[in-house]
Amino acid sequence: MHLVNPYMTEAPVTYREYYSRWIRAFRLDLLRLGKKEMIGAVLAVLILAFQWYYGFIPQDHGWQAVKSLGWPYLLLLIGLLVVSAIRAPVCVDRDRAKTISQLTETSSWLQETTTRLQADNASLKQEMARPAGIPPQILMMAQEGWEKLDGNEQKAIKLLLDFGDMTERNVIRRLNIQNLSHIFHNIEAKTNFVLRTVQAFQLNENAVGYQGTWTINPHFKEALRQIAQSIQQT
Secondary structure (H helix, E strand, O other), rough: OOOOOOOOOOOOOHHHHHHHHHHHHHHHHHHHHHHHHHHHHHHHHHHHHHHHHHOOHHHHHHHHHHHHHHHHHHHHHHHHHHHHHHHHHHHHHHHHHHHHHHHHHHHHHHHHHHHHHHHHHHHHHHHHHHOOOOOOOHHHHHHHHHHHHOOHHHHHHHHHHOOOOOEEEHHHHOOOOOOOOOOOHHHHHHHOOOEEOOOOOOHHHHHHOOEEEEEEOOOOOHHHHHHHHHHHHH
């Protein structure tokens, strides 16, 4: 993947921007080179001053002595100016390359960090969205109970998984079962897979039977859903 440095624009560098950096690099390089000669120049001036003061230099030769000392240092200064002027563009390019390298490394690190955080976030979302595992004991009981049911009873369980709650009459009518008045009562007696949605005792329930809706026992719901899906896929 090509990294685009957000700090580098496509606009060309203006003369003012370039020469401002050039002057700064020129000044720093000149100071770095000139400070090595500064002590010698100061000592030469002091020696000249003391020689003049104590009469070692004749009065009529004073300016010749100043010129003999000043011209070499003036030439040296001109030479330093020329050298710094030549070295300044190289210093500007080196500083620019160093800045670009640092910014590119920072941009690359930020992109890698962002990619890693996005991957961690996606993994965390998948982990949070993943349903909790079914306890092995519940799954084993559900499989054993499923084998005890006949075909119509298994179909009745699938209907409850799809619709949530239903009455026995509605399920028997949907399955088109003849000569059968109770199906969830039988499933309840065999496996305890289903529960009555109305738990309160009803008048004459034992005589006429429960006519309300039934639902899946929540303890077995996910296990039964997994079993039903596996059978449907096969």
